[in-house]
Amino acid sequence: MSGGGGLSARLAVPARLDVELTAAPGDVVAVVGPNGAGKTTLVQALAGLHPAAGTVRLGGTDLTPLPPQERHVGVVFQDRRLFPHLSALENVAFGPRTRGVAAGRARAVARDWLDRLGVGALAARRPGELSGGQAQRVAIARALATDPALLLLDEPFTGLDVGVAAALRIELAGHLARYDGVTVLVTHDAIDALTLATTVAVLDGGRLVQTGPPHEVAARPRTEHVARLVGLNVIRDGDRHRAFSPSAVTVSVHVPDDSARHRWPGTVRSAAPHGDAVRLQVHGDHDLIADVTPAATRELGLVPGRRVWLSVKETAITTY
Known part of the structure; x- marks a missing residue:
């Protein structure tokens, strides 16, 4: 996978979001915060799926005026959003094809990513024929198949059984370790923040209230929500x-x-x-x-x- 340089974003959505976020190539930024803090809004704004004022620069290129399909961004949504009428293979091939890759080559790329995520044998199945864990693997493969410079993961383990989530977390950690783009991971689980991230960004009320390496944020949380995540009491x-x-x-x-x-x-x-x-x-x-x-x-x-x-x-x- 090829990275596109670092990320520098300054985004504002009236009454919902006002953040400044930076990340270097290879960084995994875990975004945590209570419900309504603006986490999903941030992901959608970075992807160009939610109108926002400000700038999003990726590797020196301002993505703000670009439509979502031209931003070189891969997204894994909470609800996966796989195309129900397409097979797993065609779902994953969709991204490369929209970028002008020939159909045969796009399918080869898709099959490679399905194999990497352990679901190559399910390539012919449609989303309705997949378990939650299998469908999530397909969704992750679809996001990575376009070789994005920015990977956005919006609570990728939500709704999965504990064992399935643990296995997928380990697999994803391996892929992220080899990924030289920027990853923004929205999560409500301390395990994700502490094991997958290089940086934790804490959102509260649409604002960034704390950033730092996972061990520092865990040791000295500045919000009650993060304290609960890591199992501490904090009184301000x-x-x-x-x-x-x-x-x-x-x-x-x-x-x-x-x-x-x-x-x-x-x-x-x-x-x-x-x-x-x-x-x-x-x-x-x-x-x-x-x-x-x-x-x-x-x-x-x-x-x-x-x-x-x-x-x-x-x-x-x-x-x-």
């Missing part, structure tokens, strides 16, 4: 953030009488198994998560609706 106090793990939280049903400096009342929202522990979601002035033992859950009656106190020692908190 002015310009400072205080982060602590769920396992550092002590849960009691009475006001704590220990030496913990930080304590908050709240109500248990949910209690679910989490490894060897039970993870509590607690709503209060701060929405927090706490890991407790199954025995403590039974003894304290930690069920939804239960009023509790949470406390954390200063030594367990990282401030940044």
